[in-house]
Amino acid sequence: MPTDNSFAIIDQAAWEDLVARYDGRMWAVARAFGLSAADAADAVQGAWLRLVENADAIRDPERIGAWLVTTTRHEAVRLGRSARGEIVSDLDVPDTALPDPTAAVVDADFGRQVWRRLDLLGEPCRSLIRLYVLHPEARYAQIAVRLDLPVGSIGPTRARCMARLRALVEEEAR
Amino acid sequence: MREEYLLAALRMGAGTDPVPAGVSADARSAFGLLLPGGVPAGPVDVAVPPGARSADGTAHGTADGTADAGVRRFSAGGLVIDVETSVSGGRMEVAGQVSPAPGPDARVEVRTPHVGKVRVPSGDGHFAVAGLPPGWVSVVCHRPGHPPVFTRWFHVRP
Numbered sequence: 001m002p003t004d005n006s007f008a009i010i011d012q013a014a015w016e017d018l019v020a021r022y023d024g025r026m027w028a029v030a031r032a033f034g035l036s037a038a039d040a041a042d043a044v045q046g047a048w049l050r051l052v053e054n055a056d057a058i059r060d061p062e063r064i065g066a067w068l069v070t071t072t073r074h075e076a077v078r079l080g081r082s083a084r085g086e087i088v089s090d091l092d093v094p095d096t097a098l099p100d101p102t103a104a105v106v107d108a109d110f111g112r113q114v115w116r117r118l119d120l121l122g123e124p125c126r127s128l129i130r131l132y133v134l135h136p137e138a139r140y141a142q143i144a145v146r147l148d149l150p151v152g153s154i155g156p157t158r159a160r161c162m163a164r165l166r167a168l169v170e171e172e173a174r
Numbered sequence: 175m176r177e178e179y180l181l182a183a184l185r186m187g188a189g190t191d192p193v194p195a196g197v198s199a200d201a202r203s204a205f206g207l208l209l210p211g212g213v214p215a216g217p218v219d220v221a222v223p224p225g226a227r228s229a230d231g232t233a234h235g236t237a238d239g240t241a242d243a244g245v246r247r248f249s250a251g252g253l254v255i256d257v258e259t260s261v262s263g264g265r266m267e268v269a270g271q272v273s274p275a276p277g278p279d280a281r282v283e284v285r286t287p288h289v290g291k292v293r294v295p296s297g298d299g300h301f302a303v304a305g306l307p308p309g310w311v312s313v314v315c316h317r318p319g320h321p322p323v324f325t326r327w328f329h330v331r332p
Contacts, residue, residue, distance in 0.1 A: 015205040023201050027193035028182035041197045042309060042329060045287060048204040049310055049327040053214050073178060082331055089217075105179050111187020114180065133184045134191075162177050170175065 010055070019048075022065050025106040026072040033076040034136045039083055046075035066099035069106055117168045124149060125161035132158060200287060207285065209314065212322045215250035248313075248325040255323070257313050259330045266306040266330055268313070275299035276317050283314040285324075308332040 026047055030040035050071050051064070082088045118129055124147050131143050144151040185191055245258045257270040268284045275298050276282075282301040283292045287310055293301045308331065314324040 012205050016202050019198060019201040023198050024186060024193045025182065027197060028185045028191070029178060031185060031191055032178045032181035037194070041194065041200070044193075044197050045200050045204070045310060046327065046329060048201045049207070049287070049312075052204055052207045052209075053312070053324070053326055055208055056210070056212075056214075069179075073176075076178075079329065082329070100176070102175050102179060105175060106182045106186065108183075108186040108189070111183035111185065113187075114184050115187050118184070129184075133181055134188060136181075136185075136191075162180070166175055166177070166180060169180070 018064065018068070022068050024108075025065075025069055025103075029069055029072045029103075029106055030076045031136050033073075033080050035076055035080055035083070036137060039079045040076070043072055043076040043079050046079070047072040050075070063099045066101060066103045069103035070100040073100075073103075113172075114165070114169055117172065118165060120168060121161065121164060124157060125164060128154070128158055129161055129165060204287065207287065209322055209324055212314070212324050213251040215248035215253065215255055215323050215325045217326060217328075218247045218249045218254075246325075246328060251320070251323045253315055253323050255313055255315060255325055257325060257328075259311065261308050261330060261332055264308070264332060265304065266308045266311070267302070267304045268306060268311060269302035270300070270313065271295075272299040272301070272315050276315055279318045281316045283316065285312045285314060286310060 023044065026044045027040060030043040031037075033040075033043075035043060047068055051068065078088045118126060121129070127147055128143065128149075131138060131146060135142075140154040141151050143149075144154050147154075149157065245256060248255045248257070253276070254273040255270060256273070257268060259269075260267050266286075272280070272282060272295055276295060278294075278297075280295060281292050282295050283290055284301075284303040284306065286306050289306055291303045291306070293303060295301045310327050310329055312325050312327045314322050316322050
């Protein structure tokens with residue numbers, strides 16, 4: 001049964017405030033996994049449904065935002081795998097006690113800072129990441145054509161460019 | 175810092191792919207699905223015996239409780255809920271069994287985010303609902319004098 005400090009006593013206004021604060025972040029995370037719009041919508045909805053079913057178990061409302069983003073990532077991974085025809089276990093349910101604190105970086109203001117960092121990278125990193133971010137459903141073959149690069153190089157180049165960008169961002173944060 | 179979070183932040187910063195209004199509306203309406211005091215039934219990693227859907231029983235579970243034929247088993251509050259799903263013509267059928275049989279006054283509710291259908295289970299606890307949209311689904315067993323027992327939400331791909 002819910003207790004007085006249970007999240008289950010949340011009212012509709014508080015719920016809608018959560019939606020207003022976090023649904024854009026959750027959508028961005030789902031799309032960052034390259035999900036189609038339909039699958040991304042399912043991933044976001046799945047995260048809200050996890051909150052519905054875990055409402056009685058959540059004791060720290062301050063961490064709900066990070067929990068929602070973390071859970072969206074989890075559901076996006078699962079839906080991405082099922083979209084590829086993989087068997088996904090129902091047993092792999094996200095732990096309500098373990099929101100990822102790094103989820104806080106999913107924020108529009110921070111994103112604009114990262115775009116400025118991206119401009120410091122040379123080519124092909126700048127164009128590759130730009131394409132990858134703005135067209136999450138694009139295949140490597142399509143990106144290869146746009147950038148005139150061998151298709152086999154896209155994956156390794158993307159990983160290297162993302163590592164450089166992440167290093168720049170983390171360096172600035174220190 | 176996870177790469178996906180960095181990409182998500184970049185996407186938000188670009189502002190080119192805002193969350194669709196329908197996604198936000200679904201998030202708001204999820205509030206109506208809360209079952210305060212309800213008992214969540216988690217998935218069980220045992221083989222599901224045949225017969226969840228019908229007496230002749232042709233479906234078999236796998237070791238992780240997720241069957242290739244769409245059978246899932248959930249358990250809580252002294253109840254076991256076996257659920258089998260299928261999709262045909264774009265509509266989802268959900269059938270299953272509550273064990274032990276919950277009694278003549280019990281009700282089984284099959285919920286999707288937008289549609290819920292209530293059935294009186296048969297004497298041995300079987301139930302079936304057709305005509306639902308594929309996607310997220312949960313089954314709730316309502317028994318007089320007991321808190322509702324609901325399965326974790328699970329996703330059925332069209």
